[in-house]
Amino acid sequence: MVFYCCLSCDFPIKISCARKRSKWHERTLHLTCNVSALADVSSMDSESELISLITQLLFVHMELNSEESEFTSLRNQIISLMSSMDLNSQPKPVTEFMSLITQTISVFNSIDLNCLPEPLSKLILLLYANYMDSDSSWEKLKFIFKSxxxxxxxxxxxxxxxxxxxxxFSVVISMNSKxxxxxxxxxxxRVTLEHGKFHVTEKVYWSGNGKWECFPGKWLEFKYLGDDITYFRCRGCNGDNHEEYKNAIVEIQHYLHxxxxxxxxxxxxxxxxxKCYCCDDNIQGLFFWCMPCDFAMNNACLKKPLVFSIDHPKWHEHTLALFPRQAFLTCNLCALADERSPIYMxxxxDFVLHLKCINLPRVIRISRHYHRISxxxxxxxxxxxxxxxRRIIDNKYGGYSCIKEGCSYVVHSRCATQQNVWDGKELEGEPEEIEEEEVEPFVRISDGIIQHFSHQLHHHHLRLDENTCRDYDENKVCQACITPIYFGNFYSCMQCNFILHEECAxxxxxxxxxxxPHLLSLGYGNAMVKYTYENKCTACPQLCVVGFFYKCNKDGCRFKLHVQCATISEPLVHExxxxxxxLTSKxxxxxxxxxxCKGPQxxxxxxxxxCIEECDFALCFGCATLxxxxRYKHDKHILTLSYGExxxxxxxxxxxxxxKVNPKQRFYVCDEYCCLTLHIECxxxxxxxxxxxxxxxxxxDKVPxxxxxxxxxxxICSQCEQRCSQKIFFQLFGLIYCSVFCLRKL
Structure with missing residues (x-):
C-alpha cells in the first residue's frame, strides 16, 4: 500500500483519498511505501518503466501549446511509480540512474519548504496541488509553471x-542516444518569403542560457519517410553543445542545381x-536553399533517388527525359511556364511535363461546379x-472540362486541383455517385404551418407571418442568422418565441x-461552444455560438460557415x-x-x-455579409449602408x-427627410x-x-474601463466585459 504520512504525528492518507481532499494536512506529508505489499514488484521492471516515462516526458515539448493531458499523465505516472518503488531492495550494484533516484527522493523528503528559494517552493506546491486535484486544469497553471x-x-x-x-535527465538522454x-x-x-522570393533576415541565434537549454524539450524534430534517423535542431544551442551526436550536412551539391x-x-x-522545387509540398522548417538563384528544396527531397528518365503512358507514349536546368518551358498539362519545378520532356x-504535374488526376469533382470534370x-x-x-485559357494546352454534354465549363489544371477546390479524390473508373434524396428542412403541416427540424424536439409548429405592415421590433430575432426581422416574411412558433426568416427556414x-471541397451539413449552436479556432466561422472573424451554420462532416476537418457566409457566392454584385x-484567391x-474595411481580420x-477587372478590388466575407x-427602433424608415465619400x-x-461619424467611412443613414446616421457597431x-x-x-469557464x-x-467594462455600449455584454468570474476582444485580453 502506498500512502502519504506526516512524520510528526503519523497522520496517514491513502493516495486515492489524498486526491479527494480539498486541503492539506497542516504539516508536510512524505511519500511512504509498505514494503511488504511491494515484494512481488520487480525492481528491474520498475527501473525500466521509470526510464521510459522520463524519456517520454523529456520529449514532450513544454511550450504553451503543449497537450495538457500528455504532460499531466506522464508527471503523475512518474510520481506514483517513484512512490511505489522499494529503494531498500535494489539489486547490487546499484545503477547510476537508481543511485540518483534514491538521492533525489532522500533530498526531497528532507527539504523544508520554508527554507527553499521562493520560486522552487512555489513550484513544488503548484505541482503537488495539481497532482492531488486530478480535476484541476493544467491549462490555467502552465503559464505560472513556465514562469x-x-x-x-x-x-x-x-x-x-x-x-x-x-x-x-542527462543519464536518461545518454541511454536514449544509444x-x-x-x-x-x-x-x-534565417530566411523569410517576400514577394515570392526568400531573403535572409538574420543569422540564427539561440538562447544559450545554460545546461537546461539543450534538453529534448528544446528540440525541433524531423523524421523522413523510410529513414531511421531522427534529425533535430536544438533551439538552446543550435548544435554547439551536442558533440555526442553526428552533425547533418549543412552544404550540399545537388544534381538538380x-x-x-x-x-x-x-x-x-x-x-x-x-512550394518546394522537387515536390508539391510547402517549404517548411529547415530546408536547403541557393541564395543567388533562389532555388529551394525540402530536406526530404534530398533522400529521393536520381530519376533521369521516366515512362508515363498516362500522359505520353514515349520515354520522358529529365531536363536538369531551370527553364521557362510551358508544360503541356498545366499550361504554365514554371521554372520552380523539374521538367521532363x-x-x-515537343512534349514538356512538370514533375509536379505527373500526378494530376484524370477525372475529378470540384466545389465550383455541379458535374464531374475530366x-x-x-x-x-x-x-x-x-x-x-476567371482568366483566359490557352486552348493549345491541357486543362479540365465538364463531362456533361452541352456544358461548356472549363478550368485550368492547377486551378482545378487547388486544395480549397478539389478533395484529392481521383474518380476515373469510379461510378457516378447516386445523389441522395434531399432532406427537406421542415415538414409542411398545413398551408402556412410547418415543423422545422431545428425546433422539432419541442414538437412545436411554426406559422408563416406575411404581414408586411408590422411595426419593427428589435427583440424579434431570427434564430438561424441571429439578425432582427427587418422586413419580409418570417415563421414564428405558435407556442414560444422561436422565429425564423422565411429564407432561413x-x-x-x-x-x-x-x-x-467537401460536403457541408446544416447544424445549429449550443451553450457549451468553446472559443477556439474550430468553433469560429472559417470565412469571417465571428464565433459560431448560436444560430445556424454549415459544417464539414469529414473527420478532422474543422470547416464551418455562418449561414450569412454560406449563402453568398459568386458572382457577387455588391454596392x-x-x-x-x-472568389479567385489561391x-x-x-x-x-x-x-x-481596410483592416486585417x-x-x-x-x-x-x-474584381477580375483592372481595379484590383477585394472584399472580405465580413464586409460582404453586412x-x-x-431598421432602427427610433426611426420608421429603412436605413441603408453608406460607403462614404x-x-x-x-x-x-x-x-x-x-x-462623430466619419463621412469617409461606412455608416448607416436614413435617406429620408430625417437624415439619421449611426455607426455600424452602435x-x-x-x-x-x-x-x-x-x-x-x-x-x-462558462461565459454568459x-x-x-x-x-x-x-x-463598465473591467478591461477597457469604458461603458458597455453594445446590445450585449459578457460576464466571467463576476467581471463585466464589453466585447470578446476585451475578454480575451485576460
Whole structure:
C-alpha cells in the first residue's frame, strides 16, 4: 500500500483519498511505501518503466501549446511509480540512474519548504496541488509553471534538488542516444518569403542560457519517410553543445542545381512559404536553399533517388527525359511556364511535363461546379475563361472540362486541383455517385404551418407571418442568422418565441460551397461552444455560438460557415463596387486586404471576393455579409449602408453614442427627410451573431451573454474601463466585459 504520512504525528492518507481532499494536512506529508505489499514488484521492471516515462516526458515539448493531458499523465505516472518503488531492495550494484533516484527522493523528503528559494517552493506546491486535484486544469497553471521554472533555472547556487534532476535527465538522454540514431541540424541563416522570393533576415541565434537549454524539450524534430534517423535542431544551442551526436550536412551539391551549392537555412516562424522545387509540398522548417538563384528544396527531397528518365503512358507514349536546368518551358498539362519545378520532356514530340504535374488526376469533382470534370490535352473552342481564376485559357494546352454534354465549363489544371477546390479524390473508373434524396428542412403541416427540424424536439409548429405592415421590433430575432426581422416574411412558433426568416427556414440541409471541397451539413449552436479556432466561422472573424451554420462532416476537418457566409457566392454584385466580384484567391497567395474595411481580420481562410477587372478590388466575407438595409427602433424608415465619400466635408453624429461619424467611412443613414446616421457597431454590435441568454466557454469557464438594455446605466467594462455600449455584454468570474476582444485580453 502506498500512502502519504506526516512524520510528526503519523497522520496517514491513502493516495486515492489524498486526491479527494480539498486541503492539506497542516504539516508536510512524505511519500511512504509498505514494503511488504511491494515484494512481488520487480525492481528491474520498475527501473525500466521509470526510464521510459522520463524519456517520454523529456520529449514532450513544454511550450504553451503543449497537450495538457500528455504532460499531466506522464508527471503523475512518474510520481506514483517513484512512490511505489522499494529503494531498500535494489539489486547490487546499484545503477547510476537508481543511485540518483534514491538521492533525489532522500533530498526531497528532507527539504523544508520554508527554507527553499521562493520560486522552487512555489513550484513544488503548484505541482503537488495539481497532482492531488486530478480535476484541476493544467491549462490555467502552465503559464505560472513556465514562469516559475525559468526563475528556478537562474538561481545561484543551484539547489541540490534541481541539480539531481538535471543529472537524472542527462543519464536518461545518454541511454536514449544509444538506442536511437540522432543527427543534429544547425542552420546558420534565417530566411523569410517576400514577394515570392526568400531573403535572409538574420543569422540564427539561440538562447544559450545554460545546461537546461539543450534538453529534448528544446528540440525541433524531423523524421523522413523510410529513414531511421531522427534529425533535430536544438533551439538552446543550435548544435554547439551536442558533440555526442553526428552533425547533418549543412552544404550540399545537388544534381538538380549544379551551378551552386545549397545551404541549410531556417524559415522564419512568422513567414509565409512557397512550394518546394522537387515536390508539391510547402517549404517548411529547415530546408536547403541557393541564395543567388533562389532555388529551394525540402530536406526530404534530398533522400529521393536520381530519376533521369521516366515512362508515363498516362500522359505520353514515349520515354520522358529529365531536363536538369531551370527553364521557362510551358508544360503541356498545366499550361504554365514554371521554372520552380523539374521538367521532363520528349524532344521529338515537343512534349514538356512538370514533375509536379505527373500526378494530376484524370477525372475529378470540384466545389465550383455541379458535374464531374475530366482532363483534356487541348480545347477545341477559343475565348474560354477558367471557372476558378476567371482568366483566359490557352486552348493549345491541357486543362479540365465538364463531362456533361452541352456544358461548356472549363478550368485550368492547377486551378482545378487547388486544395480549397478539389478533395484529392481521383474518380476515373469510379461510378457516378447516386445523389441522395434531399432532406427537406421542415415538414409542411398545413398551408402556412410547418415543423422545422431545428425546433422539432419541442414538437412545436411554426406559422408563416406575411404581414408586411408590422411595426419593427428589435427583440424579434431570427434564430438561424441571429439578425432582427427587418422586413419580409418570417415563421414564428405558435407556442414560444422561436422565429425564423422565411429564407432561413428554407435553407438546404446539405450544400457544397465554392471555398471548400467537401460536403457541408446544416447544424445549429449550443451553450457549451468553446472559443477556439474550430468553433469560429472559417470565412469571417465571428464565433459560431448560436444560430445556424454549415459544417464539414469529414473527420478532422474543422470547416464551418455562418449561414450569412454560406449563402453568398459568386458572382457577387455588391454596392461597394461597380464590377461583379469572384472568389479567385489561391491557397499559396497572401490574403488580399479588403478595400472596404481596410483592416486585417483574424480569419482562417485567405478567400476574398475579388474584381477580375483592372481595379484590383477585394472584399472580405465580413464586409460582404453586412446587411445593406436595416431598421432602427427610433426611426420608421429603412436605413441603408453608406460607403462614404473620400471628398466629403460633412459632419455627422451617431444617434446612439452621440459621437462623430466619419463621412469617409461606412455608416448607416436614413435617406429620408430625417437624415439619421449611426455607426455600424452602435446599430449591429461589435460581436455579431450572439443572442442574449446564450453562452460560450472560455477555457473551462462558462461565459454568459447578457442583454445590455435592462439598467438605468450601462455597466463598465473591467478591461477597457469604458461603458458597455453594445446590445450585449459578457460576464466571467463576476467581471463585466464589453466585447470578446476585451475578454480575451485576460
Amino acid at each position: 516559475l521554472f525559468h526563475n528556478i533555472l537562474t538561481l545561484e547556487p543551484e539547489p541540490d534538488l534541481i541539480s539531481l534532476i538535471h543529472r537524472i 538506442s536511437r540514431m540522432f543527427f543534429s541540424l544547425y542552420p546558420q541563416k 549544379r551551378n551552386h551549392s545549397l545551404r541549410l537555412v531556417m524559415l522564419d516562424e512568422n513567414s509565409r512559404t512557397r 520528349c524532344p521529338s514530340c 482532363f483534356t490535352f487541348s480545347f477545341n473552342q477559343g475565348d474560354l475563361s477558367c471557372g476558378v481564376c 428554407n435553407l438546404s440541409r446539405k450544400i457544397y460551397h465554392p471555398i471548400h 461597394s463596387h461597380m464590377h461583379p466580384l469572384f 491557397p499559396e497567395e497572401e490574403r488580399r486586404i479588403c478595400l472596404v 483574424r480569419v482562417l481562410t485567405k478567400e476574398t471576393f475579388n 446587411p445593406q438595409m436595416v 473620400e471628398t466629403s466635408a460633412m459632419t455627422y453624429w451617431c444617434e446612439v453614442c452621440e459621437g 446599430l449591429l454590435g461589435r460581436d455579431l451573431y450572439m443572442n442574449p441568454g446564450s453562452s460560450w466557454v472560455h477555457y473551462d 451573454v447578457l442583454p445590455n438594455n435592462h439598467h438605468m446605466t450601462r455597466p
